[in-house]
Amino acid sequence: MVKRSSFKIFLAVQNALFLRELSMRFSSGRIGIFWTFFEPFFQIMVFILIKLLIFNSGDNHFDFAVFLALNFTAFNMFKNIVMKSTGAFKANKALFIYKQVKPIDTIIARTMVEIFITGIIILIFLLIGFYFDFDMVVDDLSMVGFGFLWLMVFAFAFALVVAVFNVFVDSIGKLISFFMTALMFTSAVFYPIEALPLELQHWLMYNPVAHFMEIIHGFYFEALDDRFVSYGYIFLWTIILLYMGLWLYVKLEKRIISI
Numbered sequence: 001m002v003k004r005s006s007f008k009i010f011l012a013v014q015n016a017l018f019l020r021e022l023s024m025r026f027s028s029g030r031i032g033i034f035w036t037f038f039e040p041f042f043q044i045m046v047f048i049l050i051k052l053l054i055f056n057s058g059d060n061h062f063d064f065a066v067f068l069a070l071n072f073t074a075f076n077m078f079k080n081i082v083m084k085s086t087g088a089f090k091a092n093k094a095l096f097i098y099k100q101v102k103p104i105d106t107i108i109a110r111t112m113v114e115i116f117i118t119g120i121i122i123l124i125f126l127l128i129g130f131y132f133d134f135d136m137v138v139d140d141l142s143m144v145g146f147g148f149l150w151l152m153v154f155a156f157a158f159a160l161v162v163a164v165f166n167v168f169v170d171s172i173g174k175l176i177s178f179f180m181t182a183l184m185f186t187s188a189v190f191y192p193i194e195a196l197p198l199e200l201q202h203w204l205m206y207n208p209v210a211h212f213m214e215i216i217h218g219f220y221f222e223a224l225d226d227r228f229v230s231y232g233y234i235f236l237w238t239i240i241l242l243y244m245g246l247w248l249y250v251k252l253e254k255r256i257i258s259i
Helices: 006-025 030-054 064-086 095-097 101-131 140-167 173-184 198-204 210-222 229-257
Strands: none
Touching: 006 101, 030 064, 030 101, 064 101, 064 140, 064 173, 095 101, 101 140, 101 229, 140 173, 140 210, 140 229, 210 229
């Protein structure tokens, strides 16, 4: 019998966990599937309606509906990776009796599920956008894709830190839920940073997620740019969170499995 390499074992574990997590996400049947894909559309419709009712609708130099769709897709991917990963260790504790399954595998699998779902949502948005003749012209597709990829890594690093703390502090999950709501309103999801007063611009740029949003919509629309983005700042955030998450995980892996 040929012994499988560690990498092949890792891929087999990831395949099994991915299918398991995907099944659990849609375990509530058609309603679960519908809400998974309808939620971002509902969010966009609400905020477009708010803009139409409260603000004027003709002052944007970019397609506001596409702007919202792009930002909500990116932010929801980040949010869901973190939120779904928070309880991953506890939810999959029974699997850790198998030595092939490591706790961090569950975080990776849940991250991949969210990326997969995000990909489907992007495809649906593209089909709707082309059908209804929205402004789907991308100024720099490579940089938009780069922004999404970097945000995935950042989200994974953040999720790993939160997941480790959640094993030992039960209230972390609730705190993260409130934190994500506040973060959504301060992350340039509904507006470009350039549209804000100078005082607010200064304070909001301390939020690393706002930088990612600025990269993504700044390179999508020709009318916007990335002049507010500090690549060194978000690189530092990403490295620190990734190092902290991996360090905590390595130090506490045995306790995570035994608790």
